Amino acid sequence: MKRNNPVVEQSKAQLAALGKIESRTQFGGYALTVEKVVFAYINEDALYLRASEALHHYNAKRSLEPLVYRKRGMPVTLSYFKVDKLLWQDPEQLLHLSASSLRAAQDEAASKLVSLRLKDLPNLSLRLELMLHKVGISSVRxxxxxxxxxxxxxxxxxxxxxxxxxxxxLEGAISGHHEAALPSAIREELYAWYLKTLRQHAAAEHLQP
Incomplete structure (x- = not known):
């Protein structure tokens, strides 16, 4: 996994007021998230903000470059817009637009949580949805x-x-990944927790009369 990308670090520092910003590799670049909600991408050492009402108004005055990536050789334009040099030099405006992007992403995520069923998430079948219901977990939220x-x-x-x-x-369902595509660091962390939990359960069962 790529580490210490300077634009990732610069973005985290300059947008720290939004909350704890985390990054993960995606589309050959990085997705920036707050509480697992993606509000920006970093592609080829450039920061792109998610489309929002405030960004739309700003973009009407100054045409920002959209994020384009290639899928099977074909260009695909995403609703993310490049933070140019002038915007980097205006930290207050950059933070305002980034906050608007985050709110837009959060609103979309919240609406999806309401309409989605558990079985609609990656990796979750109808059988697993029913099992989750039986233990009191009845919604995506x-x-x-x-x-x-x-x-x-x-x-x-x-x-x-x-x-x-x-x-x-379950982890993939929550983070939006197919189980096989979970980042290796997360898989290793969960595997270590899984083994530790099994040992604790085995020890507890052994102590039972």
Whole structure:
């Protein structure tokens, strides 16, 4: 995984007022997120902000370059717009537009949570949706709030056959990844937690009279 990209670090520092900004590799660049909501991309060492009402008004005065990437050799234009040199030099305006991009992304994510069923998420089948319902996790919003580990523990409490694959599936469902496409660092962290949890459960069962 790429690390210490200077534009990633510059963006995190200059937009820190938005909250804890995290980055992950995507489309050959980086997605910037706050609480897992993507509001910006960094592509070829340039920052692009998600389209929003405030950015639309700003863009009407100063035409910003849209983000274009190639999919199967064909150019695809995304609703993200490049932060140019002039905007970088105006930290107050940049923060204002970035906050607007984040709000727009959050509003879209919230609306999707309302309409989505659990089985519509990556990796989740109707069977797993029904299992989650049985342990009190009846919505996408609730799954995201509880998180993959606690959700897995709830499932494991009623079905001891639930294993690592389900844990990875839950994490991917929450983060929007196919289970096989989870970043290696996340997979390793979950695997370590999974082994530790199994050992704790085994020790607890051994102590039972």
């Amino acid at each position: 609730l799954l995201c709030e509880i998180g993959s580990r606690q959700s897995w523990l709830k499932l494991r409490a009623v079905n001891k056959h639930i294993g690592l694959k389900t844990l990875l599936a």
